[in-house]
Amino acid sequence: MSGGSVAVVARMVHMVVLGEFRADRLAPALRSGGAKVTVLGFADLTSFLGPGTACGELPAELDESGLLRLLNDCGADVAVPNMGCQGQEQFLPVYSRAASRLRGAGCHMPVHPETFAVPASDKAVLHRLAVGRGWPVPRGVVCEEAAELPGAVGDLGLPVLVKEARSEFHAGRHYVRDRGRLERVSGEVRYPVLVQEAVSGDEYAVEFLSGQSVTVAWPVASLGRLDGDCAPGRRVRVAPAALPARAQEQLTATVADMVESTAPWGPWQMDFAVTDDGRLQVIELNGRLSGVSNMSWASTGLDPHVAYAHAVLGRPSSAPRAHRVALELPVRNGVALPPLPAGTRLMSFPGNPANPGPFIGGYQRPVLCVPGDRASAVGAVGAWLRSLLPGTLLNGADEAAAQLGRGLDALRRGGGRPGV
Known part of the structure; x- marks a missing residue:
């Protein structure tokens, strides 16, 4: 396995984060272990991250030799893969192949091995692997x-x-x-x-964090109804979401075989569909965290990016459990939301110079947090959603209210438990 945690010892360890995705959440958690942290990205994040974190440039093209030179020039003791921004998806196999050479050069990189990194970065490889192992795919x-x-x-x-x-x-x-x-x-x-x-059904996502002996999962998130736009971020999304019994069993079995056969180390994420007749269909596998991590954090209180940092530092995380409904609302830019119902709160997530985050395509995606044990708040939120002026949401208030109901139902039925 290519992965493994690293303990920060007496001297200050220099951790170099490869990629700027949610670096405002990852870097402070790494620094909490006493490390010096440098974030390499496609844009200068100095003003975004503030004092305490150094910044540098990540090349737009990178091979194994180039990575070795880059980390040597930085004086890195630990390299932390952090894909997520545009143009960095295909760096994961490079990181995986370079890991053993980096160890020989005195730099540790906790990373997915090639057995996982390649199918997570190549849809054709993933499809062939899935068919060979019997994973349910379209x-x-x-x-x-x-x-x-x-x-x-x-x-x-x-x-x-x-x-x-x-x-x-x-x-x-x-x-x-x-x-x-x-x-x-x-x-x-x-x-x-x-x-x-093109299967017909509902789309879901779930995030994982794998170590050498355990994989923890955040609760499943509903991404709404599959459509021809292939843009789930434009829909109202919610976590947690309960699955039909058949699909839940298939998800559990598929994830178990993925972990056993590909040995992931670090964060990863799966998109899947549940067809109209209740079957699971794996759509995509990613060797990184995603925009779903905002809902994972909001619903459980455990930020996956912080959990990843703690794993790098050798601090295990317990399985997160949802305590509230996290309802992500695609709101058009420039539209002000009315005062929130009592007992709820809104979480907004800033972008950075390389990844504008919520302000993409003319809309943003704040997450409304609704406690599941407050019946009065639940009723008030439904009324609040239906009171929004037409055009406030990319999708109508009826969809938002339906997703709210799905999240509340999941909490009542125990769907706040981890996704597998």
Whole structure:
């Protein structure tokens, strides 16, 4: 296994964070162990992170040799992978391959091994691995070139999703309804691609933190109804969310086999669907935390980014449990929300110069925290949602109220427990 924690000893250890995603939450937790922390990113974060954390540049392209030189020049004792910002998704396999060479150079890197990093970074590899191990995934065909696309679509039937195998988050995914759209997509994508049937159902996500002997999970989050936009961040999302019994059993078994067969170390995240007939379908695997971490934190009180830092420092985390409903609301920029119902609070999450965070595409995503044991607050929140002026939310108040009900139902039914 490539991973492992590191104890901060008497001398000050220099930890270099590779990537700026939620560095405002990760870096202070690393410093709490007595370490010196430098964050390398695509933009200067000095003004964003403030005093106490040094900043430097992360190259836009990076191979193993370049990584070794970079960390040597920084004087790094520990390198902490922290993908999440645009352009860094494909760095994970580089980090995994470099880990053993870094140990020889006196630098420790707790990181997913290649057995996990490669399928988490390549949708074609993941699909083939899933089929081989019996993980539930949508029917799909890997196409190495454009000439193979029509045959794949003919086998699967429209509509389909065409996904670039090695794409960045929020990119490289195309919902294809007809042959005209297929012809346009065929010339736009980078090959290889994974062509999958477009399943009908609801989308979910769950975040994990794996160590050498244990994997903890945050409660499952509902991302709303699957659609052709492939943009769950534009929907009203909620945590926790309870799954049908069949899907929960499949999730537990699939995660257990993933952990046993690929040996992840560090944070990771899974997107999956539950079809209209109650079956689990794994959509995507990521070797990092995601925007869902805001809801994971809001619902449980345990920030996954802080938990990751503690794991690096050798401080284990207990399994987080949801105590409140975290309702993420896509609110148009410039729209002021009315005063909140009593007993609730709103969590906003600032972006940074390289990752604008909530202010993407003309909207932001604050999280409304609703205690599940306050019946009066629950009723007031439903009324508050329905009182919002038309156009305040990207999606209507009815969807938000339905997701609120889903979160409250999950708490009542014990869905606040970890996702597996």
